[in-house]
Amino acid sequence: MTNRRTMLQLIAGAGAIALVPATARAQTAWDFTFEALEGGAMPLSQWRGKVLLVVNTASFCGFTPQYRDLVQVWQDYRDRGLVVIGAPSTDFRQEYDEAGKIKDFCELTYGVDFPMTAPVHVVGAAAHPFFKWAAAESGQRVRWNFNKYLIGRDGRIITWMPSTLKPTARKARAAIEAALAAPAA
Numbered sequence: 001m002t003n004r005r006t007m008l009q010l011i012a013g014a015g016a017i018a019l020v021p022a023t024a025r026a027q028t029a030w031d032f033t034f035e036a037l038e039g040g041a042m043p044l045s046q047w048r049g050k051v052l053l054v055v056n057t058a059s060f061c062g063f064t065p066q067y068r069d070l071v072q073v074w075q076d077y078r079d080r081g082l083v084v085i086g087a088p089s090t091d092f093r094q095e096y097d098e099a100g101k102i103k104d105f106c107e108l109t110y111g112v113d114f115p116m117t118a119p120v121h122v123v124g125a126a127a128h129p130f131f132k133w134a135a136a137e138s139g140q141r142v143r144w145n146f147n148k149y150l151i152g153r154d155g156r157i158i159t160w161m162p163s164t165l166k167p168t169a170r171k172a173r174a175a176i177e178a179a180l181a182a183p184a185a
Contacts, residue, residue: 028155029054032130034087034117037099042117044130044155050081051179052151053167054134056122056142057086058094059105063146067110069168073176074114080180081153084114084167087131089122092145122147134160150175153184 029044029052036042044052055070067086074084088095088102096102099118106112120128122142127135134149135141140160148161158179165172 027133029130029134029151029157030155032128032133034085034120034128034130037088037103037116037118039099039118042115044085047083048155049153049184050083051077051153051176052083052085052149053176054085054087054130054149054151055167056089056091056120056131056145056147057106057116058089058092058145059096059102060094061092061145063144063163064094066146066166067106067112069166070114071111073167073173077176077180078114082176082180086112086114086116087122087128088116088119089142089145090119091121091123091142094145095119148172150179152179152182 030048031045033041033043053070053073057067058064070084070086073082078084086106090097096105097119102119103116106116120131122128122131131142134157137157138149138160140147144163146163148165148167150158150161152158159175161167161172161175
């Protein structure tokens with residue numbers, strides 16, 4: 001370790017190059033992978049350059065009717081580059097514990113056709129790494145179901161939206177439209 005550090009200091013001191021270990025680079029949303037609700041890997045990097053609205057969801061919550069709003073913004077903005085991602089969580093004891101039941105409920109009750117992850121933890125030590133990162137980056141941890149993280153085309157957090165803010169609300173739409181208008185990084 002000492003020899004490597006000395007070597008890096010000599011190289012950097014000589015003005016040759018500045019080396020930054022890969023582990024020191026800032027993470028973006030593109031660094032995270034979920035399991036898809038239907039199974040298989042769901043890397044967020046597949047949507048690199050798009051705007052993401054990542055929402056922790058639940059089937060038995062007072063905010064569950066927001067699925068309708070999520071479907072609406074998905075339909076309104078997907079052709080412009082928005083991807084809505086639902087991440088069901090049982091952390092607040094308001095979600096089925098089986099992926100098939102979640103899928104059926106979302107599709108049959110609300111017509112959900114946007115990408116959904118398999119059930120994940122969104123709070124605490126067992127939280128999915130994306131939600132730990134998003135909380136740290138935004139300064140806002142998930143407080144309840146239907147919290148929303150808006151991710152820019154560069155993979156960085158733009159804003160956090162509370163459960164009480166519907167995705168179709170003027171403030172939410174303004175944030176989505178501004179994100180979509182920003183150039184890709």
